Amino acid sequence: MSDSLSEFDVIILGSGPAGLQAAMHAARAKANVAVLGRVQRSSLYKAHVENYCCMDATLSGGDILEQGKHQAERFGARFLEHDVLGIDREESGRFAIEVESGERLAAWSLILAMGISRNRLHVPGEKEFLGKGVSYCVECDGNFFRDEVVVVVGNESAACSGALHLLLIAGEVHLVYDHLDVSEHLRYQIDRSNIHEHAGCKVKTILGSTGVEAVVLDNDEKIGAAGVFIELGAKGALELAGRLNIALDPDSMKYIATNKKQETNLAGVYAAGDICGPPWQMAKAVGEGCIAGLEASAYAKQVRSKKS
Numbered sequence: 001m002s003d004s005l006s007e008f009d010v011i012i013l014g015s016g017p018a019g020l021q022a023a024m025h026a027a028r029a030k031a032n033v034a035v036l037g038r039v040q041r042s043s044l045y046k047a048h049v050e051n052y053c054c055m056d057a058t059l060s061g062g063d064i065l066e067q068g069k070h071q072a073e074r075f076g077a078r079f080l081e082h083d084v085l086g087i088d089r090e091e092s093g094r095f096a097i098e099v100e101s102g103e104r105l106a107a108w109s110l111i112l113a114m115g116i117s118r119n120r121l122h123v124p125g126e127k128e129f130l131g132k133g134v135s136y137c138v139e140c141d142g143n144f145f146r147d148e149v150v151v152v153v154g155n156e157s158a159a160c161s162g163a164l165h166l167l168l169i170a171g172e173v174h175l176v177y178d179h180l181d182v183s184e185h186l187r188y189q190i191d192r193s194n195i196h197e198h199a200g201c202k203v204k205t206i207l208g209s210t211g212v213e214a215v216v217l218d219n220d221e222k223i224g225a226a227g228v229f230i231e232l233g234a235k236g237a238l239e240l241a242g243r244l245n246i247a248l249d250p251d252s253m254k255y256i257a258t259n260k261k262q263e264t265n266l267a268g269v270y271a272a273g274d275i276c277g278p279p280w281q282m283a284k285a286v287g288e289g290c291i292a293g294l295e296a297s298a299y300a301k302q303v304r305s306k307k308s
Ligand SMILES: Cc1cc2nc3c(=O)[nH]c(=O)nc-3n(C[C@H](O)[C@H](O)[C@H](O)COP(=O)(O)OP(=O)(O)OC[C@H]3O[C@@H](n4cnc5c(N)ncnc54)[C@H](O)[C@@H]3O)c2cc1C
Pocket: 013, 014, 015, 016, 017, 018, 019, 036, 037, 038, 039, 040, 041, 042, 043, 044, 045, 046, 047, 048, 049, 050, 051, 082, 083, 084, 085, 113, 114, 115, 116, 234, 235, 236, 237, 272, 273, 274, 275, 279, 280, 281, 282, 283, 285
């Protein structure tokens, strides 16, 4: 990777309460900070909050987040409203991040604050064929569908990048979405590919016997397929963290394990908020974000000074 890519001290993945609080503390500690993701996609955005300390009113989650973003920008954090598609660690210890716009960013320290995905379709056949053709992870299960017909379902970056990845493996790739909300770069790549698009559609049911055999859409179109990848939202936190071999909490195997400094098992990588497990509360997310922001900025400054 060239040295000309945009480099930061700390990159924060996620613009929910955890990521915003981390951004404020890291930026105020004079770190050069970038924040990825969108406040509109925080699970708090449509909530009404009554239980946040010292705010004796019912608050709109959207208003809280917009103010938090403004506050973090005022302290110098830079917001890039893109989803992350991939993370790698370079030999130097620096992290390289690929975002949906096609840009590549780098940082000495990362904070994972991508929340949890609630990515079920809730359609007949989804539960029944889980592991028998239904999957929630292109990177984990894509190879089981070599030369087969597969269907990818979702409106955002995870579905598009998943469909593009499956083109390298599967025989035929269908992309089913209601309306696509992705970067121009991803849209351009989809347009130039031979992915079969089913725009303005939802999945009605998944059919099969011992495994998936077909997907029926709400316009009654039936797509014969061996695999269905449900890729709602942005690329899942665990999928991204898995690429760095970040350890999960051994009890749940669903959340990222951290210590009291919000450190993960990988030096330079911190995690905060819902991604670290319950309770799903803004107060917890903000507290963990504060610690992660302070720790990550101190780590990045230390590593950067050793390298220069
Ligand atoms: C309906 C509802 C009501 C709630 N009510 C309350 C309440 O009253 N009080 C309370 O305290 N809590 C409430 N919560 C819980 C609260 O919303 C969460 O605990 C809190 O938002 C967690 O913050 P977070 O920053 O960890 O994650 P989130 O707020 O979910 O933010 C996740 C962020 O990660 C980003 N992201 C995800 N994937 C990627 C990717 N691949 N690349 C880049 N960015 C990515 C998203 O764009 C988003 O910005 C409610 C939740 C819901 C769903």
